[in-house]
Each structure stands twice: as C-alpha cells, then as structure tokens.
Amino acid sequence: MRALAVEDDERIARDVAAALEGAGFRVERAADGETAWFLGDTEDFDLVVLDLGLPRMDGLSVLRRWRAAGRDMPVLVLTARGSWQERVEGIEAGADDYLPKPFRMEELLARARALMRRAGGLGAAVQEFGDLVVDLNRMSVARAGVPVNLTALEWRALAYLLLNRARVVPPGELLEHLYGDDDREANALEAVIARLRRKLGDGVVGTRRGFGYFFEGTSG
Amino acid sequence: MRALAVEDDERIARDVAAALEGAGFRVERAADGETAWFLGDTEDFDLVVLDLGLPRMDGLSVLRRWRAAGRDMPVLVLTARGSWQERVEGIEAGADDYLPKPFRMEELLARARALMRRAGGLGAAVQEFGDLVVDLNRMSVARAGVPVNLTALEWRALAYLLLNRARVVPPGELLEHLYGDDDREANALEAVIARLRRKLGDGVVGTRRGFGYFFEGTSG
DNA sequence: CGGCTCCTGTCAGCGTCCCGTCAGCACGGC
C-alpha cells in the first residue's frame, strides 16, 4: 500500500506521514504542486492526501490534471474548516472525500481507510498484537476475543501509544495530546492509564519509571 | 438505452442530445416541465438529464413527483454553477448527481456513465442487514417486511452511515454532510437521529459516546 | 389565498456515564 502526502507545512506533513506509516502505508511526500503532480502522474498510489494551498501549482489544479489524465486513485483533500466553497470545487475537481482542518490524525486515518474500502481495496483497519485486537475504524478493542468498551479518552491514549509504539512516550506529551491545554493535574493521566489497564489487563501498557509509557506489543 | 433530455434552452438541448446520441443513447427531448413529467411518468428511461429552470413546472417539482410515484431511473440534474442550495435541494428531491453549468459535454457523459454503472452495476441497489432492507435507488427502507417512511433528511443520514458502515462517524462530519453550513445547533442532529431510531427501531443506529454514530449491521 | 399537513430546528429537562480530584498505598532507588 503506497500513499502520497502532499502538504507544504513541514510539521503537518511529518505528522500525516507518520500516521499513514503507522497504519501500514509506504509514504511518499511532496511539498509543492509540481512535484506532487509529477509523482502522481508517473507512479501508482493507493491513496493521496492532498492539501490545497501549495506553492508552484494549486492543489485543485493538480487534482484536475490527474483526473483529466485518467488517474483514478482515491484522493482525500484537506480544506479549511467551514469553507464549503472549497469543498464544492474539490468535489467537482474529482476529490473522493475532504477533511476540514484542523483535524485529528485518527480521523484522517479513519477516512482514508473508508476511502480505500470504497475503492475496492481492503482497508486494513484491524491490527492484532498477540491476543489483543484493535479496530481502528470502529474504535473498538478486544482482548482474547472479549470486546472491551473504551471511553473516548482511553481510546485516544491507547491509539497514541499504538501509533508511537517503538518508543517511550513522556507523560507530558501524552497529556498534551489528550487535552491540549495543560490545566490538569498530572494525576489525571495516571487515572486514565489505570482505567485502561484495568480494562485491558496486563501486558498492554507499560511504564518506564521516570520516562513515560509505552505500548507492549508482546501480550503476556 | 433510452435517455430523456429536459432542457428549455434549444441550443443546450441540442448539444446534450447530440452528445448522448453519440454515446449510444436513443434520446427523447422535453422543453417544459409538464411534458417532461408526463414522458418520465409514462415511459421507461435509463437516464434523465434534467435542467431546473423550466417553463410550466419547475424541474425540482418534476423530480419530486417522479420519485413520489416510485420512478427510480438515474437523474442527472443541471444546476447553476456554485449554487450550493440548489444542489442540496436537488439531492433531497431525489437527484442522483448534479452537474454545474456551464459544463463540457465530456463531463456530462462521464457522469452519466458513472450513474448508470452505479444503477445497473453490481452495486446491488438493494441491501439487506438482518431484517432491515434498504433500497438505495428507491430511497426506501423496510424493517421486518414493514416499509418505513423516512424524510429526506433522515434518509440522507441513514445512507451516509450505511456508506460509512465499518467506522464510527463523528457528529461534526455527519452535520457537515447533512447541511454543509455549520449554522445549526448540534442538537439538530440528535433530533434527526432520535426520529430515525423511533422509526427504525433498535439495532440500526448506534452511538459511541464521545465519538459519534455508526450503523449496526447486526439487527437485534 | 387560506387552511392543512408534514418536516425540522430549537429548547428545556433528565438520566447516564465520564473523568478529574483526592487520599492513601505499593514499590523501587539510594
């Protein structure tokens, strides 16, 4: 599964690429319209995430050119919130779906998978780690076949650890991801983790004292 | 393959008819609403291209009457460019797609083909989920054999959840899909969902607190 | 034009479930 991320804002581009890679895509990146157009025209992608405000060639023009040339891969367009005009133009230009900014990475992934499913491909939404089964679309989890009901906050914490598996996530980072503002006591996070652990059992969320939390792929 | 071209501007009508004939359709023409309605009601067409601004009866009324009478042929509506409102009304009235004027004939043909593919192709217009039967062409629903009368808004909500089954749809996304502008209170959506549920019974529309709504394939 | 029906957004009230806080405890490091 190959994806093309077209976005000139370096920070957003990095996040999008990381999220897509975490979902199993091999990701190519383009920071301007001409590069994007060239890549999309000469190579095959299973998914394109396309920002509209691009240097050198506007995103809509890029999309129109692809469509005119018969390139029919699913394209997810990033638009400014509430700008329905952009949306209409996007749809007319051949976009398959649009996502208003700002958005959460999980939502981007969910829509991307929905697109690919519609396109006929199989959106690999279900990931397994030992006896832990995670459905990123339904936002549901099952342990040893038993479905586990997570709240929104718990889910987002787990998903973040999942996307950043392979490294230890500092509590401050997790706090910022979950809330944004930092008005909470640090203990709030600990409470969330505790509830997560009680629901999921051992061997899922680990602690590295003094550093942070991490996802244990190997279920005990 | 028979097509009906409804358009009062003689020049455009001629072009549309020519394009459709070039694509292999046998084309009938109507220049006013009443004639169009009569033809569409009494004869079978595989495709209708419908302009909105018509003498004697508005295009939207024609469309609504057809749908009310159970005529489910694919209808491609021609609207003024950028008229978001017209588009929404058109879809609510039962249009399958719309095309903003001015347009290139190739685009009309492309959309027409896409419509027919959707209507006749394997995209099985009738889908069943347990004792719930949904006809995507007729825009009709039945539960346990009993037909359920949905309003335009309710239908679009259900259809969107259906199209995006396999994932949880955030309320903001559903709101945007239903309305486009964001002027509505969030509660409007809850009201629509509540009415949907009352009509359909349990086991169709589910809620995931903090995330959104989803379609439950497993009817209880 | 006037009356009727149906649709739908808004409002207020209510129940349920979150989840942040607090206090106390367990454990590891030195």
Added chain:
DNA sequence: GCCGTGCTGACGGGACGCTGACAGGAGCCG
C-alpha cells in the same frame, strides 16, 4: 528506612446524549 514516583479505589460535579413538546415554515390542495 526514607523519599519520591507512580498506582488505585472512591466520589461528586459535570459533560454528553436522549426525549418530548413546540413553533416556524414549506409544500400541497381546494
């Protein structure tokens, strides 16, 4: 053994979502 870090159970305020009622408005019909 002491301290600091992190974990846990309990609890209460509050957010979230559901529902019934109501009114404005659009369409339809006479």
